[in-house]
Structures are given as structure tokens and as C-alpha cells.
């Protein structure tokens with residue numbers, strides 16, 4: 001089956017950043033990132049989609065790990081998914097912006113990227129963490145996600161490709177605008 005992917009490829013410091021619209025469970029990378037909760041108990045949104053598509057083995061590993069504080073990340077295998085690993089990170093619940101939400105969101109991205117580097121992974125795909133049920137405004141979240149990713153690529157560890165997978169067309173468009181803006185700021 002040929003799956004058409006809508007997306008734009010950017011380059012930064014000799015590395016690739018793809019921004020695509022689609023379903024992260026279908027993306028073939030070394031690790032996809034899950035927007036998990038602190039109990040790693042599964043839930044709705046992208047978390048539910050990943051556990052449904054990957055099968056029960058991922059949840060078994062999550063139970064053994066037991067939990068993950070907001071802003072940190074843990075790694076499991078990826079069951080039946082096309083990806084090799086799932087990195088579960090916990091973004092903050094948006095409470096208006098005065099509760100260190102942006103630091104915690106940045107930390108969620110950085111922890112995921114660090115874990116990928118520690119495991120010498122070459123490619124990673126992120127959903128838009130915290131902007132679903134957790135209510136973080138997408139315009140701000142996109143800046144945090146892209147900023148942490150560009151910083152990581154500047155550090156030049158193992159990662160050669162970062163993919164942002166946006167479910168909705170409007171989130172996808174927001175990311176594209178932010179990518180152009182932030183690459184221009186750093187050029």
C-alpha cells in the first residue's frame with residue numbers, strides 16, 4: 001500500500017527535520033515519542049493510539065517501570081509498531097502559563113532527545129506533546145518543541161533526523177510557520 005505523506009523537509013546543521021501531517025504510529029523511525037501521563041497508565045489521544053497499534057507488550061513494560069515524573073522520559077520497546085522504541089515523556093498540564101509549564105515542556109523534549117542520544121538512535125518522531133487534553137496552546141508549544149530540537153542538533157549527538165508529526169492540518173500549519181521563523185532567527 002502506498003501511503004501518501006504530506007510534509008516538508010528542512011535541514012539544519014547537516015541534519016534533517018521533517019514536519020508532517022499524519023499518524024505517528026505509522027512513522028518508521030528508531031523511536032516515536034508518546035505523550036504519556038505520570039502513571040504511564042495509557043489514556044486517550046496519541047497515548048491510546050500508540051498502545052492500541054503497538055499491542056500489550058508496551059503496557060507491560062510501562063507497568064514494570066511504574067511511572068515517570070512530568071518533564072522526564074523513559075524508553076520501552078515498540079511492540080508491533082514500525083518504530084523500534086517508544087520514548088514515553090510526560091508534558092505539563094497547561095494551567096495558564098504561570099506554573100513553569102514552558103520549562104517542563106522543554107524538559108520533556110530535552111529528556112526524550114537525551115535518551116535517544118544515550119541509546120545512539122538516529123531518528124526520532126514527536127507528536128505535539130501537551131497540546132491535546134493537557135491544553136497547552138499550540139503556538140507556544142511549537143516554539144518550545146522546535147527550540148529544544150534545534151539545540152539538540154547543534155549539540156551534534158547521534159540523531160540525524162527529527163520528525164514532528166501533527167495530527168491536524170492547523171497544527172501542521174502552525175509548525176511550518178514556526179519552523180521557518182526559528183530557522184531564520186538562527187541563520
Ligand code: ADP
Nearest residue numbers: 023024035045046049127130131132133134167
Ligand atoms: P496531551 O495529554 O499531552 O495533551 P494528547 O494525546 O491529548 O496529549 O494530544 C497531543 C497531540 O497529539 C494532540 O495534538 C493530538 O491531536 C495528537 N494526536 C492524537 N493522536 C495522534 C496520532 N495518532 N498521531 C499523532 N498525533 C496524535
